[in-house]
Amino acid sequence: xxxxAPVIPIAPIAARAPIWDQLVRPEHVHGSLYTDPAIFxxxxxxxxxxxxxxxxxxxxVPKANDFVMKSIGPEPIIMxxxxxxxxxxxxxxxxxxxxxxxxxxxxxxxxxxxxYHGWTFANDGQLKGYPFPSGYEGADRSELGLGRxxxxxSYKGFVFGSFADEGPTLxxxxxxxxxxxxxxxxxxxxxxxxxxxGFLKHKxxxxxxxxxxxxxxxxxPSFVHASIFEVAQSGIGSLYSSDSTAVSRYMGNGHxxxxxxxxxxxxxxxxxxxxxxxxxxxxxxxxxxTTYGIDKAREIMIDGTPHTMIxxxxxxxxIQLFVIQPLALNETVQHVTALQFKGAPDLNRRMRQQTMGxxxxxxxxxxxxxxxxxxxxxxxxxSNPEWLFLGRGIHRERTDxxxxxxxxxxxxxxxxxxxxxxxxxxxxx
Amino acid sequence: MQxxxxxRGLLEEVTQFIYREARLQDDHAYDExxxxxxxxxxxxxxxxxxxxxxxxxxxxxxxNRSRIALRIRQFHTGKRFSQTPRSRLRRIVSNIEILERxxxxxxxxxxxMVFESSVRGDTVWASRNEYRLRRGEGGLLMALKKVVLxxxxxxxxxxxxxx
Ligand code: FES
Ligand SMILES: [Fe+2]
Numbered sequence: 001x002x003x004x005a006p007v008i009p010i011a012p013i014a015a016r017a018p019i020w021d022q023l024v025r026p027e028h029v030h031g032s033l034y035t036d037p038a039i040f041x042x043x044x045x046x047x048x049x050x051x052x053x054x055x056x057x058x059x060x061v062p063k064a065n066d067f068v069m070k071s072i073g074p075e076p077i078i079m080x081x082x083x084x085x086x087x088x089x090x091x092x093x094x095x096x097x098x099x100x101x102x103x104x105x106x107x108x109x110x111x112x113x114x115x116y117h118g119w120t121f122a123n124d125g126q127l128k129g130y131p132f133p134s135g136y137e138g139a140d141r142s143e144l145g146l147g148r149x150x151x152x153x154s155y156k157g158f159v160f161g162s163f164a165d166e167g168p169t170l171x172x173x174x175x176x177x178x179x180x181x182x183x184x185x186x187x188x189x190x191x192x193x194x195x196x197x198g199f200l201k202h203k204x205x206x207x208x209x210x211x212x213x214x215x216x217x218x219x220x221p222s223f224v225h226a227s228i229f230e231v232a233q234s235g236i237g238s239l240y241s242s243d244s245t246a247v248s249r250y251m252g253n254g255h256x257x258x259x260x261x262x263x264x265x266x267x268x269x270x271x272x273x274x275x276x277x278x279x280x281x282x283x284x285x286x287x288x289x290t291t292y293g294i295d296k297a298r299e300i301m302i303d304g305t306p307h308t309m310i311x312x313x314x315x316x317x318x319i320q321l322f323v324i325q326p327l328a329l330n331e332t333v334q335h336v337t338a339l340q341f342k343g344a345p346d347l348n349r350r351m352r353q354q355t356m357g358x359x360x361x362x363x364x365x366x367x368x369x370x371x372x373x374x375x376x377x378x379x380x381x382x383s384n385p386e387w388l389f390l391g392r393g394i395h396r397e398r399t400d401x402x403x404x405x406x407x408x409x410x411x412x413x414x415x416x417x418x419x420x421x422x423x424x425x426x427x428x429x
Numbered sequence: 430m431q432x433x434x435x436x437r438g439l440l441e442e443v444t445q446f447i448y449r450e451a452r453l454q455d456d457h458a459y460d461e462x463x464x465x466x467x468x469x470x471x472x473x474x475x476x477x478x479x480x481x482x483x484x485x486x487x488x489x490x491x492x493n494r495s496r497i498a499l500r501i502r503q504f505h506t507g508k509r510f511s512q513t514p515r516s517r518l519r520r521i522v523s524n525i526e527i528l529e530r531x532x533x534x535x536x537x538x539x540x541x542m543v544f545e546s547s548v549r550g551d552t553v554w555a556s557r558n559e560y561r562l563r564r565g566e567g568g569l570l571m572a573l574k575k576v577v578l579x580x581x582x583x584x585x586x587x588x589x590x591x592x
Contacts, residue, residue, distance in 0.1 A: 105477075105582070198486045200476050201584035205549055227508035232499060333584040337487055355487065362474065362490050364503060367511035367589035374549050 018042070024423040026416065027391040031380040034207040040329040047312055047425050048073035049163040052173040054314035054323060055079055055089055055149075057195040058157040060106070065123060068106040072161055074327050077149065078102050079159065080123040083110070087154065089161040090125045091147035101146065112146075121146050156185050157193060158314070176251035176404060180308035184316055187305050188341035189287035195321065197352050199335045200360035206373035208312075208326035209422075211334065214369060215309040215317070216256040216414040218248050219392060224372055228364045235275050239263050244409035248393075250417025251404050254311025254425075258409065261303045273304025273318065276350070284347040305339075309414070311421060319351045320359060330377050334370075336360060390415050436527075443537050443562065444525050446569045451541070454591040455518045459501045462591060467563050467570040470494045474576045474592065489581070489588075511589035516547040518590060522558075533564040534572075541576075543592060552586055555579045 018039060023030040033039060049072070056070045061081040069092070070077045076092040078101075094101050099116040102109075111128055113120045118131040125146040130136060149161040153170035158181060160170050171178060185191050204211070214220065221240040222229075229237040239246050245262040260273070270278045270285070278285045278301065288297040305318045315322035316339075323335040338355035340348045358365040380388070393411025400406045407413030446465075453462040466472075473483055474490040483491045492500060503509050520543040529536040536559070543554040561573035576592055578585070 196485075198477055200487050200489060203584035203586050205586070224510065227503045227506040227510070230506050230508070231502040349484075352485070352487070353491075356489075356491050357496060360476070360487070360489050361585045361588045362592075364500070367587045368509065370587045371511040371548070378548075 018426075020423050020427050024419050025387075026420075027394060028387040028389055029419055031383075031386050031388060034209060034377065034380045035329070037329050040207075040326075042426065043326075044073055046428060047422075048326065049075075050167065051164075051312065051425065052151075052153070052160040052162045052168075052170050053312065054310065055159050055161045057193070057321075058087060058154060058159060059192075059194040059196060061087070063108070065108045065110050066106070067102070067109055067123060069102065069104070071325055072149070072163065073325065076100070077161065078112075078146075080109075082122070082124040086124070087152060087159055088124050089149035089152050089159070090121075091149070093147060094119060095127075095144050095146065096130075119144075156181050173253055174310070175253045175255065176402065177253070177255035177257075177308060177310045180255075180257060180306040180310070180316060183303070183306050184339070186300055189284070189291045189344055190342035191291075192342040194340045194342055195337055196340055197338045197355075199323075199337045202334045202336060202359070202361050202363075202366060202370060203327075204332050204334070204370045204373045205330055206332055206370075206377040207330055208324055208332045209418075210373045210376050211324050211332055212309060212312060213415045213418060214373065215315045215322070216248060216258050216307065217412070218244075218246070218258050219410040219412065220369075220372065224368050225365055227368070228358075232364070233275075235272065240409050242408070242410055246409040247400075247406045248409060248411050248413045249400070249404050249406045250413050251308075252417075252421075254418055254421035255309065256311075256414030256417055257306060257308040258414075259406075260307060264302055264304055268302060270298055270301035271304075272302070274347075274350070281346050281350070284344045287343055309418075311418065320355050322359075332373075334359075334366070336366070390419070436530075439530070439535070440525070440527055442569065443527060443535060443560075446562065447522055447525055447537070447539055447558075447560070450571070451520050451522045455520055457504070457512075457515050457518075457590070459504050459591075463497065463501045465571050466494060466497060467565065467572045468494055470497060470571055471573045471575075472497050472500075473573065474578065474581075476581050478582060479577060480575070489578075489585070490576075509589065511587050514548070516545045516590045518546075519544050535562040535564075535569075536560070537562060541592075545588070545590065549586060552588075554588065554592060556592070 023033055053072045056079045060068045061079060064081055064083050064085055067078055067080040070079045078090045078092050080088045082088055092100050092102050094114040096119050097116055099114050101112040101114045111120050111122050120128045122128050125148050127141045127144045150165045151162040153160055185193055218240045222237060239260050246260045249257050249259055264273050306316055307318055309315045313324040319339055321337055321339050325333045336359040338352040390412045393407040397405055397407050397413055405413050450465055472490055472492040475488050520541055522539050522541045524540040527535060527537050539558045541556050541558050545552045557577045559575040562569045563572045
């Protein structure tokens with residue numbers, strides 16, 4: 001219509017650095033933290049491209065030369081196992097003109113050849129060669145390999161990457177969350193988890209932090225999941241009520257959990273954490289007894305697996321593994337799969353079935369969580385009130401024997417902790 | 430014994446069945462839709478391609494008959510928030526073909542394009558659908574409905590309605 005609109009020069013707005021302690025307060029966070037594009041860019045830089053981010057599991061590349069496409073935030077990453085069985089995290093970007101060198105989700109390859117001009121890279125990232133080498137006299141080949149994620153480390157098969165050359169080690173970053181991974185692996189008769197069932201990729205129009213906070217929000221299940229609790233006999237509802245003896249915990253470094261063990265211990269029934277009984281999983285129970293002895297196995301099978309959010313993107317949810325991937329300010333993908341325990345085919349089958357029922361775009365549970373993420377995102381775009389209130393349970397917050405903050409099952413202790421850690425990361429230079 | 434699939438009368442019957450199923454889904458007529466299933470019905474929406482091994486690989490939906498019933502009961506609570514308010518839906522089903530007929534068993538295929546309007550916004554879903562139909566006393570029943578979404582290799586928004 002108005003093709004000839006005059007160009008009105010706009011004076012540049014002075015770049016205003018966010019003042020973090022004015023956006024993140026002990027009991028409140030400001031709505032713009034979920035809606036400001038500049039904050040999202042800064043989060044990529046200060047969180048996603050700096051801290052340890054979960055990338056994948058070693059069992060996804062079981063053999064030498066296997067690879068699988070992964071990501072760190074919006075950045076595409078290829079996870080490879082090279083000839084020497086070493087795990088590499090490579091940027092999926094040709095150092096020549098920037099093309100993608102790998103376009104398949106997973107497979108086996110000794111090398112990747114860029115389709116644009118034929119440069120070839122070994123699966124550890126090194127440049128193997130380029131066609132017509134006569135034009136490249138004097139070029140330093142060692143500098144023309146695929147970009148490598150600066151630091152790669154794994155813990156019990158869980159592979160993490162950090163774009164920062166320096167910083168805390170993976171174990172320092174995991175801190176107390178390491179115990180959650182240990183506890184998870186303990187539930188396997190062979191002490192190991194495998195990721196072999198493939199992922200569902202569930203996209204939501206929401207900021208990534210709504211997902212992180214929700215994973216250990218023990219306040220919402222009774223309401224958001226009322227529909228499925230009403231029609232299926234899942235024991236989950238009572239775990240997250242105001243009578244529950246379960247606790248919410250902030251473990252430091254942004255990690256949080258709902259510790260449901262007090263409730264399971266009260267029930268004192270092996271496998272009740274999985275809403276089943278030992279009789280229905282005879283092979284699993286037998287292997288657990290063989291591995292750990294009857295008493296220890298019984299203890300493990302009463303306690304069950306953890307419900308832990310490892311900041312910023314790995315959520316271990318009893319029987320599932322979630323990987324949170326921010327794509328944009330208000331676009332996030334949850335990659336979800338069933339956890340599988342080595343040497344437990346009968347349990348694994350049930351974990352796959354229950355996972356398929358509960359998560360993903362049509363899941364009995366997750367579709368409703370996703371609805372909440374999307375509606376909160378719409379909500380914070382409205383202007384009044386500007387602040388979100390996170391004060392639930394602050395007056396009854398206490399410290400456990402390990403010095404971690406705990407609250408009641410439905411308290412917002414995890415969210416407050418996550419935000420405190422967030423603030424410290426964002427305040428760093 | 431495979432029989433002639435080039436039977437206009439049967440094609441018409443299958444087409445009318447599939448149209449009716451589409452209308453019941455669009456109208457959220459959950460009980461009538463559930464009544465279209467045989468006792469051993471499987472409702473399958475694979476993820477990541479055609480779906481080769483639903484017992485071992487994650488699917489978006491892999492419901493046996495009792496889980497189909499659970500899904501319907503969940504809708505009926507009125508607290509299935511991903512469908513409260515309900516998505517407004519209208520779909521076009523086309524390219525219906527009978528691929529195989531073996532006595533009372535019929536294998537048919539169709540294409541579908543679903544327009545969804547929800548709180549999130551408008552979304553278009555496209556799929557190839559595969560049916561195994563069986564003749565029951567009151568007419569045809571679904572023993573299998575497999576919905577292969579064209580974009581099931583990518584990240585998908587919630588789709589908690591009947592597709
Ligand atoms: S862009 Fe990869 S070889 Fe040129
Ligand atoms: Fe939830």
